[in-house]
Amino acid sequence: MWKDWIRPYVRPLPQWSTVAVAAPQQVVTATLRWDGNSADVTADHTVASLVPLVIATSLDAGQHPLLEYRDSATGKLLGVLRLAQMASVATEKASLTLYHVAGGEHRCLGWPLRSWNAWLQNRLMLKNRSPHHFAPEPAAVQQLMIAYLCPRPVVLVSVSAPGHQNIFPMDLIGPLERSGLFSLALRNTNVSVPVMREVRQVALSSIPATMKVAVYKLAEYHKHPLQDWNALPFPARPSREFGIPAVAASLRIQELSIVHSQEVGSHTLFLGRKVSDEKLAEGTQLHHTAGFHQAYRRRHGMQLAEV
Secondary structure, rough: OOOHHHHHHHHHHHHOEEEOOOOOOOOOEEOOOEOEEEEOOOOEEEEOOOOOOOOEEOOOOOOOOEEEEOOOOOOOOOEEEEEEEEEEEEEEOOOOEEEEEEEEEEEEOOOHHHHHHHHHHHHEEEEEEOOOOOOHHHHHHHHHHHHHOOOOEEEEEEEEEOOOOEEEEEEEEEEHHHHOOEEEEEOOOOOOOHHHHHEEEEEEEEEEEEHHHHHHHHHHHHHOOOOOOHHHHOOOOEOOOOOOOEOOOEEEEEEEEEEEEEEOEEEEEEEEEEEEEEOOOOEEEEEEHHHHHHHHHHHOOOOOOEE
């Protein structure tokens, strides 16, 4: 018992927890606050870039809004991001606002454990950082973990074009509800970025939590394309309209027609509209959340199922 008590003081909590959640997640709500106004953006904000850390939303909430995350059951404030308006993004039928994350803090851990855990995590990040690999600054990772207080679903993105086929996991995704758009923020170095810009069609497979191991193995295809659909560790089936191979065991398959793309820092932000939406099965979907969020929920006897 004493080991469980002392462990957080001698080594950091995991940065991320992989959890099983029914989509759309309803355990945490997100609210934008600005100039005496507020709006629920639980289904209307996504991460558009990691370096710098940028949030996209359908709302224009002024120059310096706050993005609050609260526990849905208790109303407790879990964390806050302070935003600074960067630019707007216009498509033919909608517009979005991009916000740089200027700062933030969470309340999932009490003081002084909160600061001590962040110091331990930051020290570990700096120790393991490779000068030859992409890595946000530790302060930005701490802010990103606050954005993940809303558990983020994991999907497999399928791309198919003459001479190029690919499938890879993503969690920098999500609906921008008021605009009717769906966003994907894909690292600029991903091998499929030029193809997605050209063919403007993708299929998204919502992945059951039980498929975690198989899904993580597909991360290698961010760097090089898939050679053969038959080499996948699970059966595929064509999507309804585009005929793009998707995961047969998906909970849901959505097809997007990409209407806009642009570089935002380290990532390319793709904006699409749904062409089809097949709900195939009930179940819990693979999600990511912050490790300190799971620690908070465990402490209060309401932890999310880990996978």
